[in-house]
Ligand code: NAD
Ligand code: IPM
């Protein structure tokens with residue numbers, strides 16, 4: 001896979017999405033030049049600015065071009081206070097996640113430096129787990145409606161969709177990952193005590209799939225208790241599989257173990273097919289355009305993207321570079337440095353050239 005020409009679609013989106021994706025692109029261009037990788041970048045002007053200018057959100061021809069002619073998408077973030085209903089953001093973000101059936105949202109929660117570990121008595125090595133977030137179903141599908149809106153009798157219904165196919169494939173992905181990466185345990189985090197239809201399916205499916213992976217210990221934890229256990233001691237957790245909504249929440253909590261949202265990366269995968277890569281953080285409107293956003297989550301995200309393209313040596317190298325950036329203070333203020341977004345990106349690229 002790594003040899004042929006590849007195409008990467010780039011969508012910076014809104015707010016600091018622009019600041020961090022600029023650094024991600026700089027890194028991709030530097031790696032292309034230094035290592036001779038044969039990939040091409042296609043830049044798409046999509047986001048709140050474009051929506052406010054001409055009403056465009058996520059045109060069918062762009063969706064088709066990404067699906068048919070690209071291997072990966074690098075996305076910044078979406079969300080702008082000038083579009084309070086987030087309609088453009090949902091069209092683009094869910095257009096990619098649902099449109100490409102990117103069922104596996106892989107979010108690593110690895111603390112890279114003792115300095116970033118916020119838990120008393122713990123060090124960086126105590127936090128190293130991955131979250132497999134189901135990415136195409138659950139409460140996110142938009143199924144439901146409002147009735148008698150704005151009246152005292154109003155009703156709002158938001159359905160949660162859990163299909164056997166959807167639940168099984170993400171659980172299987174979590175076990176496969178554990179096998180491939182020498183992890184010993186997979187935890188299912190659910191609310192099968194309260195959500196006795198949808199999450200009973202998750203619970204049953206989890207232990208059925210686990211039967212096929214005799215070398216891996218399958219454990220169940222309720223998601224509320226998981227939040228408690230994680231803060232108390234993250235060490236027992238290696239691989240966590242969970243639904244769309246809980247995965248969203250657990251990974252922001254996890255970002256706090258990593259030094260903040262500026263350090264958390266993610267991949268939206270359909271293995272072997274075009275997949276999308278984005279930092280976990282949002283568009284952080286108050287930071288936008290000020291050269292203060294931390295680009296390291298995007299550097300780690302570029303590492304995940306390159307692994308997907310088959311350039312598997314790059315991700316471990318980029319993780320090490322990010323670790324050094326933090327340890328040597330070549331980082332932004334949120335992680336204890338005094339550099340701007342651009343200067344951090346320049347430092348990363350300079351290290352790539354020097355290596
Ligand atoms: P946020 O992630 O944008 O910000 C939360 C906190 O983290 C803020 O204090 C922010 O300053 C800080 N932060 C985030 N990224 C940072 C970075 N790279 N460097 C330094 N600090 C960083 O979350 P929010 O404020 O809840 O949301 C803002 C907008 O982003 C909303 O419209 C939301 O819907 C959207 N959002 C989009 C995505 C996405 O596109 N995938 C993800 C999350 C939130
Ligand atoms: C994320 C974000 C999105 C989500 C929002 C912007 C819809 O929080 O990617 O983590 O909930 O999936």
Ligand code: MN
Pocket residue numbers: 248249252280
């Ligand atoms: Mn989120």
